[in-house]
Amino acid sequence: MIAPEFFYATLVIMVGAFMALLRVLFGPSVPDRVVGVDTLNTLIVAGMVLLGAAYDRTIYIDIAIVYALLSYIGTLAIARYMQGGLK
Amino acid sequence: MNTVDYVIYTFLAISMIFNLLGSIALHRFPDVYTRLHGATKTTTFGTIFAVLAVVVHAAYQLHETGNPKYLQMALHSVVALIALLLTNPTGAHAIAKAAHLSGYKPVRAIVDAYEEKRRGDGE
Amino acid sequence: MPFMVAFVFAYVTWLVLTAGTNGLLWSTEELIAGLIFAGIIAYATKGVIGDESTRFLNPVRWVGFIAYAPVLFWGMVKANLDVAYRVITGKINPGIVRVPVELENDAQYTILSNSITLTPGTLTVDACPEEKALYVHWINVTEPHPESSEPVAGPFEKWARRLGR
Numbered sequence: 439m440i441a442p443e444f445f446y447a448t449l450v451i452m453v454g455a456f457m458a459l460l461r462v463l464f465g466p467s468v469p470d471r472v473v474g475v476d477t478l479n480t481l482i483v484a485g486m487v488l489l490g491a492a493y494d495r496t497i498y499i500d501i502a503i504v505y506a507l508l509s510y511i512g513t514l515a516i517a518r519y520m521q522g523g524l525k
Numbered sequence: 526m527n528t529v530d531y532v533i534y535t536f537l538a539i540s541m542i543f544n545l546l547g548s549i550a551l552h553r554f555p556d557v558y559t560r561l562h563g564a565t566k567t568t569t570f571g572t573i574f575a576v577l578a579v580v581v582h583a584a585y586q587l588h589e590t591g592n593p594k595y596l597q598m599a600l601h602s603v604v605a606l607i608a609l610l611l612t613n614p615t616g617a618h619a620i621a622k623a624a625h626l627s628g629y630k631p632v633r634a635i636v637d638a639y640e641e642k643r644r645g646d647g648e
Numbered sequence: 649m650p651f652m653v654a655f656v657f658a659y660v661t662w663l664v665l666t667a668g669t670n671g672l673l674w675s676t677e678e679l680i681a682g683l684i685f686a687g688i689i690a691y692a693t694k695g696v697i698g699d700e701s702t703r704f705l706n707p708v709r710w711v712g713f714i715a716y717a718p719v720l721f722w723g724m725v726k727a728n729l730d731v732a733y734r735v736i737t738g739k740i741n742p743g744i745v746r747v748p749v750e751l752e753n754d755a756q757y758t759i760l761s762n763s764i765t766l767t768p769g770t771l772t773v774d775a776c777p778e779e780k781a782l783y784v785h786w787i788n789v790t791e792p793h794p795e796s797s798e799p800v801a802g803p804f805e806k807w808a809r810r811l812g813r
Contacts, residue, residue, distance in 0.1 A: 543732075546732055546735055549735055553735050553738060556742075558773075559740055561785075563731055563734075565765065565766075566731050566766060567728055567732075569724070569766065593672050596667060600667055600668075604661075614761070614762040617765055618761060618765060618773070621772070622773055625773055625774075631742055631743070631785065633740070637743065642746070
């Protein structure tokens, strides 16, 4: 690890991700849970970019790109399902 | 310690503050729309600063070592940021519309023009 | 012509993702492989993109987007300080308002609704191009029935009209 400050920043952001996960677990309604998942996705992309810098591996950042695009598709699919089909 | 380190620490601190604020907003606000406000804006902003910190770090390392993998690191993180900037508001919009269409009303709203419009269409 | 648009965008993306394979530039193998894959992708998607997409090759538009970035960034700074204030104090006064807008095509609606989602206190719930209106969730309603987009979106409607033309 050549840049430990990025690792500690990732730890703090993962605390935020854990709080978003609590909203997914306890969120009283379905849209609340979806908002939690959306926040979790963004925080994980940020964490992956920072971990790529911390461990000096560009491949982590490539995974972050793919994760950002795929999680967007997931969010759209859940939203479409929630509003009652593809209309 | 030099100037570049201080710039990186500042960007990381801003990123951490706003990302944490986004997750706190999920627990502070009463309903799904206000939670979307908090979550979308602050986490997008925090991620911009996280990527800026990585870009500054990679540019400095590229200047020091000349290793092309740091050029790749900077460019790929900028691509990840652009993907996130384009998709995040659209995802929030999809969730808000789906939540309204499946019948979740905004809490403590003083006006709901969309509800009036949907009721008008239904008749 | 949609083939050329898709080809240019795919090839530029390939070049950005593979920079640094030969010194700081590109190796010959990556350039040739990029040509082949960009050709395949452009052939597969040319029916999806549509004829209007050629306006995105106009360099004037790219200068406009670059000039738009600082405006949007300043809006995001204000939005985040606003949200921080509301998270800490818990003062909210929400509502969904109908905002009449004067826009012509889908690109302008996309730019405006994404911009006002990222700027202070507003979140687009639905866009209705047939009645020229946006439905916006506003976290601090000051005008329940706005006549224009000025109190909600600030300068962004002007920018969206200019960029999406």
